[in-house]
Amino acid sequence: MGRFWTLLSNLHSIAGPVVMLLYPLYASIIAIESPGKEDDEQWLAYWILYSLLTLTEMLFQSVLEWIPIWYTVKLLLMAWLVLPQFRGAAFIYERFVREQMIRYGFLRGHHHASPDGKGKKKFVQFITPKKV
Secondary structure, eight states, rough: OOHHHHHHHHHHHHHHHHIIIIIHHHHHHHHHSSSSHHHHHHHHHHHHHHHHHHHHHTTTTHHHTTTTTTEEEEEEHHHHHHOOOTTTHHHHIIIIIHHHHHHHSTTTTOOOOOOSSSOOOOOHHHSOOOOO
């Protein structure tokens, strides 16, 4: 049982970087070189979500250390985001992230009036580059 557990632990530590980094890097390069736009959206959405998850992990690291299955849950989530059969990254981006970005005025040309009627916040206007 000890050798099996060691093998399983090592396989788990190899699967993470392969699923979360190596395959997405390869697929992103293929997407850039392909003429279609759909795969570009999937991989851009993946990298946005990967960045958000990484930032969240950094903020809540002390809490996540106490959750023993966190890495396994993260690995399963990232596999769902990565696998082309599911297109999970594009789904999450379209359904949740994009809606929030539009709602709070972070996307130009897609801005809808905010509920309080004030429009874009001054900070967003400050950080967005101006056209010359």
